Amino acid sequence: MEKTINLTLKIWRQNGPKEKGRFETYKVNNISTDSSFLEMMDILNEQLINENKEPVAFDHDCREGICGMCSLYINGRPHGPDDDVTTCQLHMRKFKDGETVTIEPWRAAAFPVIKDLIVDRNAFDKIIAAGGYVSVSTGGVPDANAIPISKIDADESMDSASCIGCGACVAACKNSSAMLFVSAKVSQLALLPQGRVEAKRRAKAMVAKMDELGFGGCTNTGACEVECPKNISITNIARLNREYLKARFAE
Amino acid sequence: MSVLNARIPEGPLAQKWTNYKDHQKLVNPANKRKLDVIIVGTGLAGASAAASLGEMGFNVKNFTIQDSPRRAHSIAAQGGINAAKNYPNDGDSVFRLFYDTIKGGDYRAREANVYRLAEVSNSIIDQCVAQGVPFAREYGGLLDNRSFGGAQVSRTFYAKGQTGQQLLLGAYQALMRQVNAGTVKMYTRTELVDIVIVDGKARGIIARDLVTGELQRHFGHAVVLATGGYGNAFFLSTNAMGSNGSAAVKAFHKGAFFANPCMAQIHPTCIPVHGEFQSKLTLMSESLRNDGRIWVPAKKEDAEAIRAGKLKPTQIAEEDRDYYLERRYPAFGNLVPRDVASRAAKERCDAGYGVGTGLAVYLDFKSSIERLGKNVIEARYGNLFQMYEKIVDENPYETPMMIYPAIHYTMGGIWVDYELQTTIPGLFAAGEANFSDHGANRLGASALMQGLADGYFVLPYTIQNYLADDIRTPRMSTEEKEFVEAEKAVKSRFEKLMSIKGNRSVDSLHKELGLVMWDFVGMGRNKKGLQHAIERIAEIKKEFWSNVRIPGDIKGMNIELEKANRLADFIEIGDLMARDALNREESCGGHFREEYQTGEGEALRQDDKFAFVSCWQYKGDDAEPVLHKENLVYESVKMVQRNYK
Ligand SMILES: Cc1cc2nc3c(=O)[nH]c(=O)nc-3n(C[C@H](O)[C@H](O)[C@H](O)COP(=O)(O)OP(=O)(O)OC[C@H]3O[C@@H](n4cnc5c(N)ncnc54)[C@H](O)[C@@H]3O)c2cc1C
Ligand code: SF4
Ligand code: FES
Numbered sequence: 001m002e003k004t005i006n007l008t009l010k011i012w013r014q015n016g017p018k019e020k021g022r023f024e025t026y027k028v029n030n031i032s033t034d035s036s037f038l039e040m041m042d043i044l045n046e047q048l049i050n051e052n053k054e055p056v057a058f059d060h061d062c063r064e065g066i067c068g069m070c071s072l073y074i075n076g077r078p079h080g081p082d083d084d085v086t087t088c089q090l091h092m093r094k095f096k097d098g099e100t101v102t103i104e105p106w107r108a109a110a111f112p113v114i115k116d117l118i119v120d121r122n123a124f125d126k127i128i129a130a131g132g133y134v135s136v137s138t139g140g141v142p143d144a145n146a147i148p149i150s151k152i153d154a155d156e157s158m159d160s161a162s163c164i165g166c167g168a169c170v171a172a173c174k175n176s177s178a179m180l181f182v183s184a185k186v187s188q189l190a191l192l193p194q195g196r197v198e199a200k201r202r203a204k205a206m207v208a209k210m211d212e213l214g215f216g217g218c219t220n221t222g223a224c225e226v227e228c229p230k231n232i233s234i235t236n237i238a239r240l241n242r243e244y245l246k247a248r249f250a251e
Numbered sequence: 252m253s254v255l256n257a258r259i260p261e262g263p264l265a266q267k268w269t270n271y272k273d274h275q276k277l278v279n280p281a282n283k284r285k286l287d288v289i290i291v292g293t294g295l296a297g298a299s300a301a302a303s304l305g306e307m308g309f310n311v312k313n314f315t316i317q318d319s320p321r322r323a324h325s326i327a328a329q330g331g332i333n334a335a336k337n338y339p340n341d342g343d344s345v346f347r348l349f350y351d352t353i354k355g356g357d358y359r360a361r362e363a364n365v366y367r368l369a370e371v372s373n374s375i376i377d378q379c380v381a382q383g384v385p386f387a388r389e390y391g392g393l394l395d396n397r398s399f400g401g402a403q404v405s406r407t408f409y410a411k412g413q414t415g416q417q418l419l420l421g422a423y424q425a426l427m428r429q430v431n432a433g434t435v436k437m438y439t440r441t442e443l444v445d446i447v448i449v450d451g452k453a454r455g456i457i458a459r460d461l462v463t464g465e466l467q468r469h470f471g472h473a474v475v476l477a478t479g480g481y482g483n484a485f486f487l488s489t490n491a492m493g494s495n496g497s498a499a500v501k502a503f504h505k506g507a508f509f510a511n512p513c514m515a516q517i518h519p520t521c522i523p524v525h526g527e528f529q530s531k532l533t534l535m536s537e538s539l540r541n542d543g544r545i546w547v548p549a550k551k552e553d554a555e556a557i558r559a560g561k562l563k564p565t566q567i568a569e570e571d572r573d574y575y576l577e578r579r580y581p582a583f584g585n586l587v588p589r590d591v592a593s594r595a596a597k598e599r600c601d602a603g604y605g606v607g608t609g610l611a612v613y614l615d616f617k618s619s620i621e622r623l624g625k626n627v628i629e630a631r632y633g634n635l636f637q638m639y640e641k642i643v644d645e646n647p648y649e650t651p652m653m654i655y656p657a658i659h660y661t662m663g664g665i666w667v668d669y670e671l672q673t674t675i676p677g678l679f680a681a682g683e684a685n686f687s688d689h690g691a692n693r694l695g696a697s698a699l700m701q702g703l704a705d706g707y708f709v710l711p712y713t714i715q716n717y718l719a720d721d722i723r724t725p726r727m728s729t730e731e732k733e734f735v736e737a738e739k740a741v742k743s744r745f746e747k748l749m750s751i752k753g754n755r756s757v758d759s760l761h762k763e764l765g766l767v768m769w770d771f772v773g774m775g776r777n778k779k780g781l782q783h784a785i786e787r788i789a790e791i792k793k794e795f796w797s798n799v800r801i802p803g804d805i806k807g808m809n810i811e812l813e814k815a816n817r818l819a820d821f822i823e824i825g826d827l828m829a830r831d832a833l834n835r836e837e838s839c840g841g842h843f844r845e846e847y848q849t850g851e852g853e854a855l856r857q858d859d860k861f862a863f864v865s866c867w868q869y870k871g872d873d874a875e876p877v878l879h880k881e882n883l884v885y886e887s888v889k890m891v892q893r894n895y896k
Contacts, residue, residue, distance in 0.1 A: 018808060032526055036642075039528045042758070049756040049811070054803045055808055059318065061491040063531045064638065067322040082641075084267055089641050115808045122439065126318050129431040132593055133424035134383045138303040138707045139374070141381035145338060149391025158385040158411055161420065165321055188385065195383040 004030045005097040013054055014113050017120075023102075023112065030137035036092040037080060038063060041238065055115040063088040065066065065229065068164030071171075072117055073104040078168035078227045086123045086166060086229045106167055108176035110214045121167050123213045124181065131205035132185045134195050153191050160188040162230045169224035169232070175216030180224040182206050184232045192242055200250060203243035255508070258668045259363040264887045265345075268367045271669070272712055276719035283308035284813060286718050287726060289456055289471030291443045291498055293320030295699060296682025297477030298422035300704025305429030307711060309718075310503050312469055313426070314438045314458060316493055316813075320549070321423040324400070324479055324491040325702065328415020329536035329635065330700040331397060331407035339396050343404040347368045350888060355401040355588050356662070356690020357840035357856065359864070360889045361668055361883065364687045371708040372581045372700050376408055378707055382421040386410050394505045399695035401535055401588040401895075407696045412536055412634045418699055422706070441467070442813070444741045446474060446505050446678065449733045453505075453678035457737050459745075461813060464806045466738050468729035472721045473677045473714055476502060476676050477706070480661035480683040482515060483826065484821040486765025488658040489521055489534040499665050499684060500820040505829075507673040508866040508879060510666035510686035512824065513832035516693055517774050518659035519545075519592035522642055522652075523611040532657040533642060535614070536635055537695040540585045542619040542628060543652070545592070546611050547604040549573040554604045557687040562652050564606065564613055577600055583895040590692045590841045590854070591895060593656035598852060600655075607864075614653035640677045642742070658772060659848060660698060662689040662841065663831070666866045670707060670713035679714060681705035687862065691840025749805050750816050753798030757814045760799060763823055764791050764818070772829050776843040781833040788826045795822060827876065829865060834878060837861045849892075858890050 006029045014021030031040050038060055045055035061069040070087040074080035080090045095101065103117065111119040118165045158235065161184070166191075169180035186203050189195025195202075218237060260271040288310055290301045293315040301313040319321060337343040349369035355710065376394070380386065387395040387410050397407040410417035429435040440461040447455040449470070455470040460509055481496025482488040495717035503509045520535045548554040549571050555564035575595055577584045587595075596612045605611055620628050625648060627635070638645050643653070665673050665680040667687055672679050682702040689697065771784035795818065803809045838847040839861070847855045863880040870877055 032528060033648060034525055034530045034644075041528050042530055043528055046756055046758060050801055051538045051799060052800070052802060055811060057808060061322055061493050062324070062327045063492060064327060064533050066315075066413065067316065067326045067491065069322050069323075077300075084637070085641055089638070091641065091644070093644065111601070118808070121318060125427060125430075125437070125439075128321075128424060128433060129427040134381065135426045135428065136378075136425075137306040138299075138425075138711065141377050144336070144376045144380040144386075145393050149393055151390050152586070154385050154388040158417075161385050161410075161417060162413065164416075165319065168373045189383045189435075192383050192385065194381055230258055 003033050005033060005092065005095060006056070007095065008100040009029060011100045011117070013056070013116050015115065017112050017114060020157070031092055033091070033093040035092050036063070036088060036104065037092065038088050040092055047211060054085040055120050059118050060088055065089040066164060067164040067202060071106050071119065071166055071168070073106060073171055075102055078106065078228050084229060084231060086164070106171035106172045108170045110176060111170065123215070124165050127178065127182060127206050127209045128185065130209035131202040133197060134189060136204040149192060149195050157188045157191040160184045160191070160232065160236055163232050164230055166229065168227050168229060170215065172222065172223040172227035173216070174223070175219060178210050179218040179237050179240065180228060180232055180234065181238060182210055183236035186240045186243055187236040190239065199243050200247035201242055205246040207244055254879055255666070255674070257361060257881060258670060260669065264362065264366050267363050268370055275712060275716040277403040278719050278722060279406070280713050286310060286721065287312065287471045288473050288475065288714065290314070290475045290477060290478035292323065292454065292479065292682070292684070293423070293426065294325035294477060294479055294682060295419055295422060295702030296321035296684070296706045297475070298323070298419065298426045299633055300475055300477060300681060300710045301420060302425035302429050303707050303711045305432070305434035307714055310436065311429070311435040312438065312471065313435055314441050316325065316442045316461065318439055320426055320437060320439065320857040321420060323419060325419045325496045325699070326416050326493060327533065327697055328413045329397065330538040330695040331409035331414045332375070333399070334376045334408060334700065335369055335406060335407050336373050336376060338394060339405045341404045347404065348372060348406065351402050352688065352694060353690070353888055354386060354893060355694040356692050357854065357881065358690065358858070358885070359514070359839055359860070361549040362885055362887060364600050367600050367709065368688050368704050373791060374708055375700060375703045379418055379421050382425060383419045384421045386541065388477055390741065397541055400540060400586045400592070409538070412632060415699060417623050418599050418703065423630060424702070427547070443478070443501065444816070445737050446501050447733050447737045448675065449731065452676045455729065455734060460651055461806050464809060468734045468738055470727045470729055472718055472724060473679065475679040475681060476665065476684050476708065477681045478684045480664070481821070481824050482658045483660050484764065484824045485658040485768045487524065487532050488762045489518060489527060489532050492531060495820065496824045497817050497820040500823055502665050502673060502675070502680070505675060506869070507675050507678060508666040508868055509663070509827060510829065510864050510869065510887045511663035511867050512827040513772070513835060513842050514662035514691050515658060515828070516589060516660040516662060517593040519589055519596055519656050520614060520654045521657035522639065523607055523655040527606070533638065533799060534659065535654060536641060536653060537589070539614060539632060539635065542575055542631065543585065543614040543616050543842045544618060545576050545585055545612055545614055546572045546574045547606060551814050553607060557606045558609055560594055561565060567870070570872040573604070579644060580895045585625050585688045588692055588694060589896045593774060594843060596656055611653040611655045611687065613651035614654045616647065617651070620648065628896050660693055662686065662691065662693055666864070670716060672711055672713070672717065677717065679710065680685065681710055691842055707722065739838050745805055745812065745816070748799070748812060750869055751797065751801070753797050753800050755794065755798050755800060755819055757801070757811055759797060760791060760795050760820070761818050763821060764788065767791070768825055768828070772825070772832055775843055776832050778799030779830050780834065784829040785826060785833070788822060788829060792822045795819065831865050831867065834865060835861055835884060856892070860881060862890070
């Protein structure tokens with residue numbers, strides 16, 4: 001049932017990549033517990049605009065948990081205090097009346113802050129560009145049913161392919177490692193005959209790019225898996241390690 | 252004589268595309284490198300076009316407003332993609348897919364384009380599988396299909412409830428491969444703000460860097476707009492928050508015709524509106540209608556009790572439920588096309604049988620859970636059920652979902668000919684941004700098909716036919732006066748927006764526009780309402796340009812300024828939609844004029860007067876746009892009253 005709550009918000013404000021950031025405190029009242037977290041942020045911004053102040057910049061687009069654009073670190077957790085959801089799917093019923101909510105951007109050297117809560121995640125695109133694909137061009141490919149694929153492999157590949165590239169895994173990791181993200185793509189493609197051919201090369205190229213871009217190494221803390229909104233499993237990391245070792249041995 | 256030439260190739264319908272490809276002009280590999288192609292948008296249409304043209308050796312510049320090409324709105328498509336593979340051997344064929352699409356579009360689409368779409372559909376599936384798209388499979392290892400509204404065969408391929416995501420990631424990865432190869436240069440968080448015309452041809456764009464606020468000039472031998480649909484004119488829609496119609500408006504201002512602006516699709520299965528703070532509407536995929544049954548209480552007093560919270564849907568006995576789609580349309584039942592399903596829901600709610608806030612109906616899985624088991628339903632729709640529960644806080648395995656129609660897709664868009672070229676030479680439009688294939692109503696799972704068809708299999712041919720005449724045109728300096736002037740005009744528009752310093756937030760004005768659109772240019776339209784809408788939109792326009800408040804600076808990132816710039820264009824689109832709807836005195840597909848309906852409340856076309864595409868030409872800010880007509884000629888199908896009974 002709908003009820004309303006009042007909250008104190010402590011929000012990270014930072015005018016640009018080179019500026020120094022700071023926390024600002026705001027109050028919002030009569031927030032419906034049926035509204036989403038980002039709708040609460042909209043209400044705050046409307047309030048700020050009416051006071052002739054600059055609204056808080058945050059990334060978002062689909063608002064249904066699929067584009068991977070939203071990216072808030074809420075009360076010490078990427079995507080906030082609910083399981084298996086993105087920030088845009090988080091609802092205010094998860095908060096208590098009178099609570100203080102701390103909102104920060106993803107913090108990782110490879111994701112510099114652009115403004116307020118917005119970070120630059122271009123590094124993920126660079127990792128994909130390094131090898132996260134099957135090298136086929138448009139046209140001249142065989143019939144879709146020419147190679148049967150077991151349902152189990154197809155389903156497992158789909159699970160790995162569910163990664164939305166949000167970067168919560170990096171934000172959750174004390175080493176800022178991108179291993180969960182990289183391993184999800186490597187696994188998805190390695191599980192399918194179409195992607196199998198280049199599996200070793202792909203693993204090597206993507207890991208090398210990840211290291212180059214300043215993401216940390218993986219020490220198996222598992223924090224990424226806990227915070228991943230799409231339940232990407234760390235068994236993907238084990239598969240990536242296997243592919244990577246194979247690639248090294250092949251050298 | 253019409254000023255419009257659709258340039259449809261000669262020959263019988265099934266031969267046209269082959270004929271075209273046999274006779275089109277080509278560009279040799281050495282010359283491709285010298286030709287620059289600007290592609291705006293990285294959704295299915297833009298990413299597939301950029302990847303394909305890059306692979307062919309053209310020099311591509313690709314733009315997106317998101318921080319990564321992978322986040323284009325296409326990522327959100329859930330249900331699936333059609334193709335005429337006929338793998339289930341249930342009688343499908345290229346002709347049947349073509350026919351269903353034309354009929355589903357209520358005979359307001361161009362025959363030759365739709366046939367080509369059906370023809371290339373099978374190659375799309377082959378291409379995506381080769382890229383590693385993990386489509387759903389059967390135990391035998393072959394691809395699985397499901398059925399979708401408006402069809403009696405199973406021709407929809409899917410990847411769980413995340414088909415758009417997987418198709419877009421396939422295209423995105425192909426695109427990033429080209430970025431790595433150096434054939435495509437990617438511009439993220441960069442927005443097209445104008446199109447540059449030189450000697451009557453599109454030769455570049457002005458773009459705005461959304462991080463620094465700086466304006467950039469880019470030259471291209473050709474420009475492709477793959478910028479998506481304009482459904483967000485309604486404020487609340489299923490589109491992503493950033494989806495916008497600005498590129499289409501820029502093209503319109505520069506002389507491209509805007510076709511069928513009033514043709515917008517209202518999707519029947521969305522989570523109902525629940526409060527004033529609502530920022531967007533969430534779609535529950537149409538695929539749910541495969542196994543879900545739609546109903547409202549048969550007795551008004553039950554509906555009233557449910558609305559008052561005194562009765563639960565699970566307490567309503569089977570015989571007291573009105574499965575109104577099964578009742579009215581026994582042949583298609585819950586799988587009637589979207590426009591029909593949406594209007595039927597509105598009809599029941601307007602008559603007082605709605606549940607929830609009164610503007611909602613039930614989508615019930617009880618009988619399929621009993622028939623197939625909960626695990627089968629979970630495997631098919633698990634992520635959608637989870638999404639519903641996170642939003643509504645109710646468990647759809649136990650109690651029926653509540654749904655209501657919402658704006659979802661725009662069939663209208665920039666007018667293009669058979670080659671996907673607009674009325675401006677060198678300016679092309681692809682995907683949802685053009686008007687081409689869906690007539691007055693789009694069938695489910697056909698937008699993904701169209702976006703990828705345009706990008707992978709149509710543009711790579713047709714754009715060459717244009718560029719072949721341009722191999723001697725050297726790259727132009729962006730210091731040329733046309734670029735300088737275009738940039739100046741953009742700069743003064745942004746300065747003007749910043750200088751208003753009024754009292755209303757962008758969102759408050761956008762919501763006001765949205766309500767006018769929904770009430771008068773929405774599911775039921777009539778002459779008086781549309782005239783009223785045009786007046787109201789003019790008032791909103793005035794209010795916007797005199798009273799909008801944009802805090803912050805013109806330099807650096809300024810999200811309110813971005814939104815204001817797009818809202819100014821939505822206001823224009825709203826006006827155009829209302830005018831077009833007023834002009835079209837008939838009902839067809841998603842365009843329902845209350846004055847034109849059958850005795851049973853079905854849409855009544857006026858083929859003798861309106862079998863044409865409405866193409867609007869811009870005549871200046873204070874002048875009314877002028878209507879041109881592209882007459883629709885059907886050689887292979889006969890126009891009949893759609894019947895899903
Ligand atoms: C929730 C939902 C579910 C859907 N499910 C299905 C389905 O199951 N099957 C189906 O067939 N269809 C479905 N659709 C429809 C389909 O997803 C879209 O029609 C299709 O994806 C549009 O693709 P597009 O490439 O034309 O445009 P989009 O994906 O909208 O991409 C537009 C691109 O243009 C860019 N852009 C826009 N303006 C500018 C500018 N001014 N400057 C620079 N870049 C710009 C954006 O950044 C983006 O990259 C669904 C739609 C929604 C909303
Ligand atoms: S692995 Fe999970 S947390 Fe990491 S980017 Fe992908 S979806 Fe986000
Ligand atoms: S806004 Fe798209 S995942 Fe949150």
